Amino acid sequence: MANELVVELPDNDKVLDAQTVKQDFPIFKEVGQDPFVYLDSAASAQRPSKVLEAMDSYYHTTHANVHRGVYRVAEQATNLYEEARSHLGRFLGAPKPELEIVFTKNATEAFNLFAHGYGRKILGPNDVVLLTKMEHHANIVPWMILREQIGFEIRFIDIDAEGQLVLDNIEQQLKGVKILGVTMASNVLGTLNPIKQLTEYAHQEGAIVIADGAQYSPHLPTNLQVLGVDAYCITGHKMLGPTGIGALWARTSILEEMYPFLGGGEMIRNVTTEGFTTNDIPHKFEAGTPPIAEAVGLSAALTYLEEIGLENIRAHELSLTSYAMEQLHERLGSEIKIFGPENPSARSGVISFELKDVHPHDVSQILDQEGVCVRAGHHCAKPLMTSLNVPATARASFYLYNTESDVDSLVSALVKTVEFFR
């Protein structure tokens, strides 16, 4: 299945200058470690001063609880919070954010909200949920928890040797499926999945599609209207925003239908000793005081990303990934195995690999001595590790502040690692 999600890339001279971008991120000056080669943005990105300043300014000048007070500061706080929701809607190409975006703690909570709010509503014991073997645990375990209560079947779309979904018989695989959960971009392999086409197939079979955008929307332009999916999850801290905020976007009709998930203040219309009635969407799903400063920070992060341009970020990461793959093959040869698609355009800026006879944990330890931060482990994707037949991988991931010099540091440190264990 061809991936139609081709991004129009800018000319070379318009692509961002990562060295300049880096200056906007205080951690690269203040971390107290030199060198600090941060190649773990797929786990969590760093944030620019503008995000920190926006949150600081909010706490200094505006803070009050939202949707409650009638006084001026409370109204300002509410406006900022709701403006962040609208902003996220514009960023994702979602036309009705005020009805369709629920703020959550992170993407994991968004998946749990969808599974327990919507899955619990529509799934019965004879139904099927179709996932893929490259899903993050966040899009697997909530379904398994729900399965224990309801008893439906969970199936997995397989992956091939290059880390692409096996979709030859997709129509057959979708038979009887009520919900398809699929990641836009694998957090391990970097594989960019053909979500638009998959969604069309799923809709023909009457299935609802939830896509995991946690590894996609920080790096490539997102347009939910073009994608056609029914629900979508993101997390703020992977897209230059603060920790503690994420979002579930879902069609109005789905949110209307969903059971409430977390109960408490804000999500109710009325409570008596007999029972409660729920608030309107999306507030029905935002129980308790929400992450207000985090929403302000997320909005500032989106502004920063928009000013640089997602097309530029994609072009930059693509060129870094190509350079890294080339260098890794050239200088490490048969000592390294890179997982996922060989063609850099078919993947995001994520490279998982293993060194011959060196465990990823040892790789990561020795890289740390060289100031290079990579992730080692199963990346919360154990079914994928089983498919790849490895206990763990090491993973380097790039973002807009990474430079070719960062890649050089990685490659040199890996060469040293190989020599150390020889």
Add this chain to the structure above:
Amino acid sequence: MSGLEDLYREIILDHYKNPRNHGTLPTPPAVMEQGYNPLCGDEVRVYLLIEDEELKDIRIEGQGCSISRSSASLMTTAVKGKPLSEVRRAVKTFKKMMALEEDSDLYGEEIIPFEPINERTVGELIALQGVVKFPVRIKCATLPWNTLVQALESAVQS
């Protein structure tokens, strides 16, 4: 690469590349327990053959990083052929070396005073002492030992 020598002592790399007592034992008469480190996906299977309160034989297999595998290999050489009381003492001493064990007693027996940790008292295991400086790796080093404890417990129960 300064600092790394503390972690990756030569003896550790040797046991990593040439693990001692690697393999399996038929169960029964041996007992087998499996241990996992969810952080890194490491797994280890420990086989114990116990006769007359003595650890007659021990074998280990699994997959893991250099620290967990060398720790497993060093462990087998430290406990093989020893009376169970000494095996238990070795576990406690090792855990103390990893800064995990104070005066608590794993087995409900009387508290055994620790010997000082040095090459005379722990032998080659001293090579693992540097792991303490790398807190994330302590779990790697202790995985085979915790699995040994589980296997001892299931041997007692069976």
